[in-house]
Amino acid sequence: MPSSTHRPMKKADRPGWWGEFETEPGRWSRWLIGPMEFLARAIDNEWRFAWKSEGDLLSERVRHEKSLGDESVNSDHHCRRFTLENPGIKLRIMPRLADRPVIVRPETPLFLPPGQRATLYVSTGVWLVATPAYTDAPELMEIPLFRSTDTWFGHNTMEGELCYASLTNARTEVGLLAQVPHRAFTPIDIANSGQDSLAIEALRVPVTMLSLYSGKRGLLWTDKISFEREAGESAASLRISDHEELSSESATRLSAPRITEQTGIVHTFSRMFGKGEF
Amino acid sequence: MEEFFNSFTMESLRSWIQAGFILIIGMVAARLLAASLYKLTLTRMGPHTAATLRRVVFYLLTAIVLMAALRELGFSLGVLLGAAGVLSVALGFASQTSASNLISGIFLVAEKPFEIGDIIKVDAYTGEVLSVDLLSVKLRTFDNLFVRVPNETLIKSEITNMTRFPIRRLDIQIGIAYKEDIDKAREVMINTADAYPLCLDQPRPLVIFQGFGDSSLNLQFSVWATRENFLEVRNTIPERLRKAFADAEIEIPFPHRSLYAGSETAPFPVRVVE
Numbered sequence: 001m002p003s004s005t006h007r008p009m010k011k012a013d014r015p016g017w018w019g020e021f022e023t024e025p026g027r028w029s030r031w032l033i034g035p036m037e038f039l040a041r042a043i044d045n046e047w048r049f050a051w052k053s054e055g056d057l058l059s060e061r062v063r064h065e066k067s068l069g070d071e072s073v074n075s076d077h078h079c080r081r082f083t084l085e086n087p088g089i090k091l092r093i094m095p096r097l098a099d100r101p102v103i104v105r106p107e108t109p110l111f112l113p114p115g116q117r118a119t120l121y122v123s124t125g126v127w128l129v130a131t132p133a134y135t136d137a138p139e140l141m142e143i144p145l146f147r148s149t150d151t152w153f154g155h156n157t158m159e160g161e162l163c164y165a166s167l168t169n170a171r172t173e174v175g176l177l178a179q180v181p182h183r184a185f186t187p188i189d190i191a192n193s194g195q196d197s198l199a200i201e202a203l204r205v206p207v208t209m210l211s212l213y214s215g216k217r218g219l220l221w222t223d224k225i226s227f228e229r230e231a232g233e234s235a236a237s238l239r240i241s242d243h244e245e246l247s248s249e250s251a252t253r254l255s256a257p258r259i260t261e262q263t264g265i266v267h268t269f270s271r272m273f274g275k276g277e278f
Numbered sequence: 279m280e281e282f283f284n285s286f287t288m289e290s291l292r293s294w295i296q297a298g299f300i301l302i303i304g305m306v307a308a309r310l311l312a313a314s315l316y317k318l319t320l321t322r323m324g325p326h327t328a329a330t331l332r333r334v335v336f337y338l339l340t341a342i343v344l345m346a347a348l349r350e351l352g353f354s355l356g357v358l359l360g361a362a363g364v365l366s367v368a369l370g371f372a373s374q375t376s377a378s379n380l381i382s383g384i385f386l387v388a389e390k391p392f393e394i395g396d397i398i399k400v401d402a403y404t405g406e407v408l409s410v411d412l413l414s415v416k417l418r419t420f421d422n423l424f425v426r427v428p429n430e431t432l433i434k435s436e437i438t439n440m441t442r443f444p445i446r447r448l449d450i451q452i453g454i455a456y457k458e459d460i461d462k463a464r465e466v467m468i469n470t471a472d473a474y475p476l477c478l479d480q481p482r483p484l485v486i487f488q489g490f491g492d493s494s495l496n497l498q499f500s501v502w503a504t505r506e507n508f509l510e511v512r513n514t515i516p517e518r519l520r521k522a523f524a525d526a527e528i529e530i531p532f533p534h535r536s537l538y539a540g541s542e543t544a545p546f547p548v549r550v551v552e
Contacts, residue, residue: 103480149472150504151479158443162504165479202480 016218017062017181018094018254020133025089028068031128034059034182036145038128039072042089047140049130050077057125057146057167058178062218082140090133095126095220096142096255097184097207103151104166104203112198117191120200121174123183124166124207126220129255145182153204163204170203184212184220187243191228198229208258209240213251221251297350304343312336326393326410333412375430379413382429386410392439399438400427445478446508448501450516453494455529460487460495463528470522471501476511478502493534 023029023042028050031038035057039050050073073079104122112118129142148167154160171177174185186205192198210222224243316332323331348358370377387410392398396407398417403425405417415432417425440446454463464485471483481502488496499519503511523530 147475149475149477149479150507152445152481152502157445157481157502160444162444 016095016214016220016254017064018214020090020092021064022090024067027066028070028072029091030063030065030068030072031093032061032063032065033128034061034145034180036128036143036182037077038093038130038143039068039077040091040130042087042091045085045087046081046083047087047091047130047132048079048081049141050079051143052077053144053146058180058183060180062181080141084132084138086132086134088132088134088137092129092131092133092137094129094131094254095182095184095212096129097126097210097212097222097258098124098144098148098164099127099208099258101153101161101163102148102166102205102207103153103163104168104170104205106200106203107169107171110170110200112190112192112200114192114194114196117189118172120170120172120188120190120203121177122166122170122186122188122203122205123168123177123180124186124205124222125164126182126184126212153202161204166205170200179217179219181218181220184222185215186210186222187224189224189226191226193231194229195231206238209260211253211257212255213253215251220254293351297347300350301343301347304346305340308336308339308343311339324393325395326390329394329409330387375428376413379429382433383410383412383414386415386429386432391437392442396442397440399440400432400435403427404440441505444505445481445502446505447481448503448508448512448515450499450501450519451488451496452499452519453491453496453531454523455531456495458495458528460497462526463497463523466522466526466528467497467499467519470515470518471499474511474514474518476503476507477515478504494531 017031017033021029021031023040026041026043028039028041031040035055036053037051041048102122102124104124106120110120125144125146125148127142127144129139131137131139148164151163151165152160153163168177168183170188174187177183177185184207186207188203188205190198190200205225207222210225213221215221221243223240226239226241228237228239230237312332312335315335316328319328319331345355345358349355392407394407394409397404398407400417403417403419405419405423405425408416408418408424412429414426414428417427419425452467454460467485468483471477472479477483478501483502484498484500486498486500488498490496499515501511501515520530
């Protein structure tokens with residue numbers, strides 16, 4: 001039986017599911033974050049983890065329970081152990097963006113006429129990072145809260161890039177996206193300076209180049225991506241910057257980009273948009 | 279005999295020692311240089327090109343060292359090259375197969391249909407390329423056997439490189455009963471692929487109608503996976519399909535046989551059992 005249970009709070013005052021947590025030695029602690037059930041236990045000189053991800057991708061559940069027995073873990077869970085000289089009993093649980101770009105599609109193909117500018121909002125799944133909560137502790141593991149489907153992004157089946165396919169669509173208003181605390185929201189500004197309409201059928205969101213921040217109401221936000229299609233069809237500039245959601249006092253950076261690349265770098269047109277036909 | 283020993287003057291002894299030194303130091307230097315070049319080029323050019331470059335540089339340096347050593351002994355290079363020409367014709371006749379393999383090897387290196395580390399299929403063998411040598415290519419098959427394939431065979435045969443492209447398509451042939459709705463079966467199959475993260479979302483999974491079979495409507499279900507996950511997808515998808523068809527109550531029929539006894543013969547007796 002859990003000795004303490006943190007019940008879900010109202011959305012307005014809901015804190016993030018991340019942070020430092022003290023566990024009871026030899027007993028399991030459990031985090032229920034959307035579709036993910038993650039358990040951790042410090043025992044002797046090791047940390048043991050068990051997890052499974054199933055059910056509703058957009059589930060709003062966020063719960064932390066302590067002092068659970070061995071019956072909490074069964075054969076459905078994936079398990080991993082880490083032996084350490086000093087495991088401690090405090091664990092740092094943090095979110096991080098995915099390790100590959102994510103392909104997001106609008107609900108229906110979207111066209112941006114010449115000279116127009118639009119902002120699309122996308123949400124992408126985040127990963128959970130577990131580290132013992134002491135200075136210079138090694139990072140133990142990271143796992144996606146929900147395993148997204150693999151997808152191929154390229155002109156043909158010979159050249160391209162392996163990405164994740166987002167199970168949610170790109171929207172023109174952030175309120176249309178499910179407001180769940182285990183997905184990160186990214187605003188994408190698109191400007192079309194070309195001669196003809198820009199068809200947006202698939203968006204490649206380079207989440208590996210973005211930082212992750214905590215926003216209001218325990219939600220996660222990334223940097224903003226600004227994309228300008230220039231007069232020539234083949235070139236476009238991609239910029240990464242902060243935005244108004246991150247200007248509030250509560251916004252703090254939770255994770256750095258996996259890949260650091262200079263902003264303002266010119267990408268080829270096809271690297272951002274795709275038709276998704278082979 | 280005495281004349282032979284008399285020819286070994288101090289001068290000639292010194293030449294032999296010098297030639298020996300040139301040979302030993304030259305060979306060591308050639309090996310070191312070739313190895314350094316391999317290390318330098320390995321990350322930039324890959325193991326295949328780096329190994330080829332190492333071999334070419336080593337043989338070139340060996341030839342130079344040999345010529346230098348022979349020159350030190352007083353042999354004329356012109357005569358040597360002439361003799362080498364005659365020798366190569368003689369050797370060519372004597373070792374046609376080896377020469378053919380050697381030339382095939384040069385073509386293989388130039389054409390580059392595969393590299394070290396690729397998985398290739400040649401005739402009955404499928405395996406990982408361990409090395410591409412002058413006379414043969416060495417493979418390690420999946421049951422851990424070492425196979426030496428002569429370069430000539432490779433030039434003459436069809437080679438399938440299984441790892442050239444990063445993604446592969448898996449085709450599964452499946453039959454559904456004649457009473458079933460093809461559209462419903464198609465939907466079930468696509469949903470099965472969509473629910474499995476290792477099946478690629480793009481290129482989209484595909485269901486192709488293959489024809490009216492003896493006992494079933496024959497369909498081909500094609501899904502894409504990365505080459506690393508291909509084997510897992512191949513093992514997992516059929517079971518997932520079977521379960522999905524069972525859940526949707528779509529029948530995968532056994533082979534049916536209709537026996538016609540002809541109009542002249544009496545009908546088969548049929549007995550109804552409960």
